[in-house]
Amino acid sequence: MIIMKYSFLDKSLYEIKDKVVSGERLGFVDGIALYKSNDLIGIGYLADYVRRKLHGKKAFYVYNQHLNFTNICLNRCLFCAFSRDDGEKDAFALSIDDVRSRLMERINEPVRELHVVGGLNSSLSFDYYIELLNTIKEVRPDSTIKAFTAVEIDYIARIGGLSIEKTIARLKKAGLEMIPGGGAEVMSNRVRKKLFPRKIDSNRWLEIMEALHSAGLTSNATMLYGHIETLDERVDHLMKLRELQDKTGGFAAFIPLAFHSQNTRLSHLPGTTAFDDLKNIALARLMLDNFSHIKAYWVMIGERLAQVALSFGADDLDGTIIEEKITHMAGAKSAKGLSRAQIEYLISSAGFTPVERDSFYGKIG
């Protein structure tokens, strides 16, 4: 049994503790109370309680490779440092041959998962996406392809002139096995209007996720925080995800994404602080009682804080990514890649047991 004897500095957390210990679901007001509290240790204890019940001392990571096939994007969201207009100096789109050689560069490494995302590039056809998946499967038959956010799936359906269901079926047949959680940002129409007006709205995002889950595909979910969103909008976002998860059970992990403003049109905004990062991890662990895994994405919060986050509700450090582009273009100070030994050392020196996993949290070896 796990005991929690901590005397909370923030007395309002006692009520939440009772709920957590008895397994009662937290509500909107609980979420707000947690965000507003500065009893960071208390919040950590609550999240760690849940984390331990689910995973004990295990901490997962995956040996993965990121592949960004194009940075040309029609949406040009204000918070995005990665995207470019067609014709801009450092705009790129990888040909299928480029993709093949990218994969071949690391063919001797035991890569278990390929994380494949790109912009909405009008010069790429429906067939390109199919070929992209076919090629990856051909070069890497034993790796899982985790590709295309819901935003891209919507776009692929449009350029293919197909329904979402048919599109998903085609992509699945070509090798798609899992969907990353990006593109929801924070599910608020107010924020959408200001920061990502051209991107699909939250209803559509949820609809696509539901369709993916019904087609038997697993996905992740994310939340981009630390820009102009309010605490209410954050909690609301988490509750919407929880609701869909009740219905489909198709989400594998939730990943809070800390906003990096450098090189974006929101560069006046300061970065997130450790308190906010750790609270977002802990809140996710506490609110999302129907999600198995909470990921501390070290690329965004730095490997040093991600290590600490293992005691604040996170059970997964993502991957041994090499050559991460999207966040580093926005000025992330984290390392560009971690080796397996480095990630295992981060985990074990924090007192946890490293478990290498596949995309679906199966243990490797």
Add this chain to the structure above:
Amino acid sequence: MNKLDRTIEKAASNERIDFTEAFTLLNEAELLKLAELANKKRQRLNPEPVVTFVVDRNINYTNICISGCLFCAFYCPPGHADAYVISKKELKEKIEETLSLGGTQILLQGGLNPSLSLDYYIDLLKFIKDNFPVHIHGFSPPEIAFIAEKSSMSFEDTINKLIDAGLGSIPGGGAEILVDEIREKISPNKCSANEWIEVMEAAHKCGLRTTATMMFGHMEKPEHIIEHLMKIRNLQDNTGGFTAFIPWTFQPDNTRIKVEKTTSVEYLRVLAVSRLFLDNIQNIQASWVTQGDKIVQTALVFGANDLGSTMIEENVVAAAGVKFRLPKEEMIRLIREAGYKAAQRDCFYNIIKPH
């Protein structure tokens, strides 16, 4: 009840913990438990929810050093192309800039340079004091021991001469790990553990306040960390002269010691145990130069109540490839976001400007 639980209870009830108890906590306690205990101790010793910092500049008057410590990426042997002794002009500019940025003190440190005599140091201090209203926090124990030996004077006489010339307090650098077995490996030519303690004792007797530091994460074992804390605590029981304790981690890049860099969790554990063990030292400083903004903010619930300096310049650590910079405004922001009030302090931890 097992040893760990007994120790936790003892620490929670504010009793002094001994060597083996500190060892048990460092090795076995859960991270959040250490935070809880250290935070409680912090609240007992510093009940106000205030986090302080100082605006100062680190001035390295020379980088020539005969010590050749294995972990040092800063020094140059005499005669090296990059070797320097600071000019008065440069010194003047640096201090003027410090004062114009609201700075109140300078941290004056340098290598063990065989061509400098006691007169050089006295002249340096006098020059600064004659020209600027600035507090001089200068010369760590290895420098004092070096100057004393060169002038064949006792530590006390040396320190008194420096005080007369304007020295205001002594930084706790050069302590590394106060265990000779380790010092012989990483800094064989530097003062011994005993000499370090003796310099500090002499300084406290002469009426100077000092800080104490610890650099860990190289060749030491956990018991050496506790031994270090023990030596500091014993001296503090006698003199009460330490204002603050500052643990920081060895930065292996560009140095001759090849080890894995200490992780943030390891740092936070040592920080928390330091807060618990050093019950007679008022302030614990988090090291943003080695830890970065996110971990020092986290450190505020692991016993730290001070963020040190806004450091306008930090040559020694910068040379080892660390690039963390934290301007004053950013420091204030992260203190506030953690729910504390921010305040600028002087060298003696008096608040001079609340923010």
